[in-house]
Amino acid sequence: MKANIKCIIPKCGFEDNIHSEITKCPKCGNLLDVVYSNQDASSFTELFKLRKNNPQGIFDKSGVWRFRELLPFPLTEDNPFSVLVSLDGKEGQTFPFRLTEVAKYVGVDKDNFYLQFEGDNPTGSFKDNGMAAAFTHAKIMGKNKVVCASTGNTSASMAAFSANELGKMDAIVFVGNEKIAIGKLAQSLEYGARVIQINGDFDDAMKKVLEIGKEESLYLMNSVNPFRLEGQKTIMYRVLEGLGWRAPDWIVVPGGNLGNSSAFGKALYELRELGIIERIPRIAVINAEGANTFDRIVNKEGVKWNNGNVDFERIEGFYRKMDEENRKAKTICSAIEINRPVNLTKALRTIEWSNGVVRSVSDEEALDAKAIVGRNGFGCEPASATAIAGIRRLVKEGIIKKDEVVVGILTGHQLKDPVATINYHKNKSNRFANIPIEVENDLEEIKKAIKKHKAPSKKTEYLSSSE
Numbered sequence: 001m002k003a004n005i006k007c008i009i010p011k012c013g014f015e016d017n018i019h020s021e022i023t024k025c026p027k028c029g030n031l032l033d034v035v036y037s038n039q040d041a042s043s044f045t046e047l048f049k050l051r052k053n054n055p056q057g058i059f060d061k062s063g064v065w066r067f068r069e070l071l072p073f074p075l076t077e078d079n080p081f082s083v084l085v086s087l088d089g090k091e092g093q094t095f096p097f098r099l100t101e102v103a104k105y106v107g108v109d110k111d112n113f114y115l116q117f118e119g120d121n122p123t124g125s126f127k128d129n130g131m132a133a134a135f136t137h138a139k140i141m142g143k144n145k146v147v148c149a150s151t152g153n154t155s156a157s158m159a160a161f162s163a164n165e166l167g168k169m170d171a172i173v174f175v176g177n178e179k180i181a182i183g184k185l186a187q188s189l190e191y192g193a194r195v196i197q198i199n200g201d202f203d204d205a206m207k208k209v210l211e212i213g214k215e216e217s218l219y220l221m222n223s224v225n226p227f228r229l230e231g232q233k234t235i236m237y238r239v240l241e242g243l244g245w246r247a248p249d250w251i252v253v254p255g256g257n258l259g260n261s262s263a264f265g266k267a268l269y270e271l272r273e274l275g276i277i278e279r280i281p282r283i284a285v286i287n288a289e290g291a292n293t294f295d296r297i298v299n300k301e302g303v304k305w306n307n308g309n310v311d312f313e314r315i316e317g318f319y320r321k322m323d324e325e326n327r328k329a330k331t332i333c334s335a336i337e338i339n340r341p342v343n344l345t346k347a348l349r350t351i352e353w354s355n356g357v358v359r360s361v362s363d364e365e366a367l368d369a370k371a372i373v374g375r376n377g378f379g380c381e382p383a384s385a386t387a388i389a390g391i392r393r394l395v396k397e398g399i400i401k402k403d404e405v406v407v408g409i410l411t412g413h414q415l416k417d418p419v420a421t422i423n424y425h426k427n428k429s430n431r432f433a434n435i436p437i438e439v440e441n442d443l444e445e446i447k448k449a450i451k452k453h454k455a456p457s458k459k460t461e462y463l464s465s466s467e
């Protein structure tokens with residue numbers, strides 16, 4: 001088995017071994033993939049099942065390393081298990097399940113509608129999948145200092161994985177001042193990372209990290225690192241495993257830095273190449289309206305992957321105009337408040353490979369959708385709910401059909417951003433607000449109040465045919 005890093009642009013052809021920390025092609029400046037030599041995958045799904053049902057240790061338990069034949073870069077080392085990194089096998093314990101109320105809300109048959117709750121990861125977001133792989137690579141490289149820019153979840157996850165290395169790994173995170181949800185900031189502080197709050201937003205922080213990373217020889221943990229995306233491929237493996245390795249019609253995912261969109265496209269393409277699935281599901285990437293670079297680049301600028309012949313001048317022109325207009329990302333979905341997604345080119349590739357679509361949803365649509373996920377007894381953070389609002393929109397547009405099999409990815413936990421949730425429910429003009437009931441400390445008054453206020457879960461007005 002051979003693993004290499006390779007430029008994503010086919011005509012460039014740059015390739016090197018995995019003992020490298022570069023995140024950009026030295027020849028043409030584009031993004032890099034981790035690529036593998038051909039494998040016989042005929043027994044893989046049986047092997048994964050066996051490990052799931054009868055795990056022999058934490059790497060069989062891990063929802064990432066259980067699939068290690070599909071991200072085999074560490075297996076090329078002399079002693080693979082000594083380099084694998086895991087939070088005691090707890091990352092990636094997620095699978096697709098049905099949520100009836102959400103299915104009704106988006107307008108898809110409840111038997112065909114699934115959500116995968118990546119908020120169930122140890123640090124409360126999908127990032128733990130990617131960190132398991134990226135920390136493994138950092139360890140192969142002998143690094144002991146890691147860095148990232150973050151809207152909060154990458155930093156929380158990186159800080160936790162560093163802490164788990166018991167003093168052997170130093171974490172430095174860059175965040176925009178007041179740009180990250182409090183739950184996420186709390187995590188990074190508690191896990192003992194050095195938190196650098198800069199005056200600016202994620203895009204500013206990302207720029208600084210790319211500059212400082214080179215100078216200080218820090219290992220970069222953002223999704224521009226191709227090894228992180230190898231870990232995020234496993235989100236798709238668990239979806240498919242949950243569906244008996246039958247491809248759904250749609251995968252719907254929020255788009256911020258476009259790491260997931262990129263990783264999902266690669267995962268599905270590789271699975272088809274290996275003969276594990278027959279076709280690639282369509283991928284819908286959902287931006288927030290206030291941070292909709294990908295939507296604009298695809299739908300307004302008409303930029304395509306075009307088999308690697310991307311119109312980079314058009315993208316540059318788009319960014320130049322954005323700078324001239326001093327346009328900053330602005331959305332309540334703070335996790336995806338990003339105007340310069342680092343994985344844009346890979347995500348264009350995903351759209352082509354999967355015959356995918358890109359849409360944007362408003363903050364209001366995202367928060368209403370989030371409230372419905374909560375009604376179903378789960379909950380997610382605002383950015384995650386863009387996937388739900390996006391499905392709803394695509395159903396209304398007639399692009400997603402009612403009877404198609406749809407899987408939405410809920411990327412982060414409800415408790416990451418309690419402020420957004422409370423503000424929503426305190427404001428009665430919000431569609432699914434659940435206003436706290438203020439009552440005198442008096443039994444009679446309390447009884448009256450309970451009679452007067454109906455239980456919010458009975459409000460099913462979103463089912464009305466007038467929509």
Ligand code: F0G
Pocket residue numbers: 125149150151152153154155223254255256257258259260261335336381383384411412
């Ligand atoms: N959802 C959540 C909860 C996120 O934290 C992020 C990204 C996304 C969606 C977007 O995913 O970047 O793969 O398109 N959060 C990053 C961070 C940027 O720093 O935590 P993407």
